Amino acid sequence: MSDSCLTLTINGESVRLNDISPTMTLLDYLRRIGQIGTKEGCGDGDCGACTVAIVAKGSKGQPHYQAMNSCLIPLGSVAGQEIITVEGVANGQLHPVQAAMVKMGGSQCGYCTPGFIMSLFAAYYDRTVDDVSVEGNLCRCTGYLAIRRAAQLIAQAKPQDQFTERLAQATLELNSICYITSNQQFYRSTRLSEVLDLLQHHPNATLVAGATDLGLELSHHRKHISVMVSLEAVEELNLLTDTSEFVEIGAAVPLSHIEDKLRGVFPSLDEMLHWFAARQVRNRATIGGNLGTASPIGDLPPVLLSLEAQVRIASATGERSVMIADFFKGYRQTDLQPGEVIVSVKISKHLTQGAIRRLSQSYKVGKRGTDDISIVAAAFVIDLDEHNRIVHARLAYGGVAATPVRAIAVEQGLLGQPWTIATIQQTKRDLKDGFTPLTDLRGSADYRKMLVANLFEKFFVEMGGATIHPLEVG
Numbered sequence: 001m002s003d004s005c006l007t008l009t010i011n012g013e014s015v016r017l018n019d020i021s022p023t024m025t026l027l028d029y030l031r032r033i034g035q036i037g038t039k040e041g042c043g044d045g046d047c048g049a050c051t052v053a054i055v056a057k058g059s060k061g062q063p064h065y066q067a068m069n070s071c072l073i074p075l076g077s078v079a080g081q082e083i084i085t086v087e088g089v090a091n092g093q094l095h096p097v098q099a100a101m102v103k104m105g106g107s108q109c110g111y112c113t114p115g116f117i118m119s120l121f122a123a124y125y126d127r128t129v130d131d132v133s134v135e136g137n138l139c140r141c142t143g144y145l146a147i148r149r150a151a152q153l154i155a156q157a158k159p160q161d162q163f164t165e166r167l168a169q170a171t172l173e174l175n176s177i178c179y180i181t182s183n184q185q186f187y188r189s190t191r192l193s194e195v196l197d198l199l200q201h202h203p204n205a206t207l208v209a210g211a212t213d214l215g216l217e218l219s220h221h222r223k224h225i226s227v228m229v230s231l232e233a234v235e236e237l238n239l240l241t242d243t244s245e246f247v248e249i250g251a252a253v254p255l256s257h258i259e260d261k262l263r264g265v266f267p268s269l270d271e272m273l274h275w276f277a278a279r280q281v282r283n284r285a286t287i288g289g290n291l292g293t294a295s296p297i298g299d300l301p302p303v304l305l306s307l308e309a310q311v312r313i314a315s316a317t318g319e320r321s322v323m324i325a326d327f328f329k330g331y332r333q334t335d336l337q338p339g340e341v342i343v344s345v346k347i348s349k350h351l352t353q354g355a356i357r358r359l360s361q362s363y364k365v366g367k368r369g370t371d372d373i374s375i376v377a378a379a380f381v382i383d384l385d386e387h388n389r390i391v392h393a394r395l396a397y398g399g400v401a402a403t404p405v406r407a408i409a410v411e412q413g414l415l416g417q418p419w420t421i422a423t424i425q426q427t428k429r430d431l432k433d434g435f436t437p438l439t440d441l442r443g444s445a446d447y448r449k450m451l452v453a454n455l456f457e458k459f460f461v462e463m464g465g466a467t468i469h470p471l472e473v474g
């Protein structure tokens, strides 16, 4: 389908956009048309002032209101979708979420308030109002106590109103789009084959999934992108398969769906997703995008390295799989060739031969708990035999080299060793010597080296090692 206009619905009104940049952020557009209740705080997904709710598919396929940061979303990505802004929530009287904020004094200067309202609004209809629902919203002056009290007031509500009715009538399927302006082209395909064809015709096209990384280029750096190909509606990239043998996660599955659907399958993935950005970002961000950025501080690569995931890649000439350890080639460089797309990530559930149990966990150290990037991230897998000896070890890190990496020499040294504090103490020395991280604003090289070693000891303690083998003092 080729069209000269994009359509979207804002607060119940259908809007047709002609010759407007598909890479303009939704926030810029809203403010341009006078919907200035939606605020810009940071413009990079960190503060939540620009939060709006969008009608989208939940992890079980149900329609729901999803909070997202409008400062990161290219207009093209929300084509055909229904957006609710803070202007659209009151209906002659305050919405229950607004009334709760007023009652509890949850607003002072008011700048952050529309964002909090929209995050709470989305959670209110999902019946998931809690601290996590506002973890991506910052308030500089009211203090969080009043806002949390407001949240508690509505936490038990069972909403039934015009917004629940609108959800029941919502169309969730995203259509293919071909939107062409005088100097830009935006495509959204529903089939992988269409994407691969497009890449043949537009070798320099920019792929976009959730836009939580790319959105910064649009919002902060005002980058001009001539041809953008959206992956979020591609059927093959939205599959999530969980069998007794393996899990396969489509590259365009939002992280919040992975959180819901795979909870309890891989503890290290659960843990890392919990600390990954904040709700608004996880609602849009994808695993394909996390690998695609090839950031040395991406949080999922250490987990995937420790679990020895395989990356499935497609191009017009066929498909191939590459082990995640071979996927990162250098600083911000991957093994992806022109015309290739990440299709999925596959993780085996098998224990190593001879092992009777697996210990596995991940850790993220940042300046603050939520919505922050890592100083160091680590993920560990240790398989033990019946004599408590290590038969398989994977120690993976982010933030300590130009790419996410495994401590391969240390892993080999651990094979056959007993899982004891003596082994851990020796390993800590090897780990410290094994990396030469950089010093930057977030942390010094020495601090990072210390984290590399100490996180492994923390893992040992948390897995119950210290109760069997009391820790040496000093």
Ligand SMILES: Cc1cc2nc3c(=O)[nH]c(=O)nc-3n(C[C@H](O)[C@H](O)[C@H](O)COP(=O)(O)OP(=O)(O)OC[C@H]3O[C@@H](n4cnc5c(N)ncnc54)[C@H](O)[C@@H]3O)c2cc1C
Residues within 6 Å of the ligand: 044, 045, 046, 072, 206, 207, 208, 209, 210, 211, 212, 213, 214, 215, 231, 251, 252, 275, 276, 277, 278, 281, 284, 285, 286, 287, 288, 289, 290, 291, 292, 293, 297, 298, 299, 300, 336, 340, 341, 342, 343, 371, 372, 373, 374
């Ligand atoms: C406020 C904020 C907090 C964040 N916190 C974290 C964090 O805690 N941990 C973390 O790791 N990251 C974090 N990020 C970065 C970002 O959210 C992640 O990297 C996310 O996984 C990117 O996914 P996406 O779908 O939004 O990618 P996009 O922005 O859509 O794309 C990113 C890159 O990947 C490419 N790409 C996307 N999909 C594919 C595919 N299928 N095949 C090939 N290439 C592809 C794109 O072309 C682009 O180059 C944060 C970002 C923000 C704004």
Ligand code: FES
Residues within 6 Å of the ligand: 039, 040, 041, 042, 043, 044, 045, 046, 047, 048, 049, 050, 051, 069, 070, 071, 072
């Ligand atoms: S303006 Fe701060 S998250 Fe969008």
Ligand code: FES
Residues within 6 Å of the ligand: 106, 107, 108, 109, 110, 111, 112, 113, 138, 139, 140, 141, 142
């Ligand atoms: S009320 Fe002022 S920043 Fe929150």
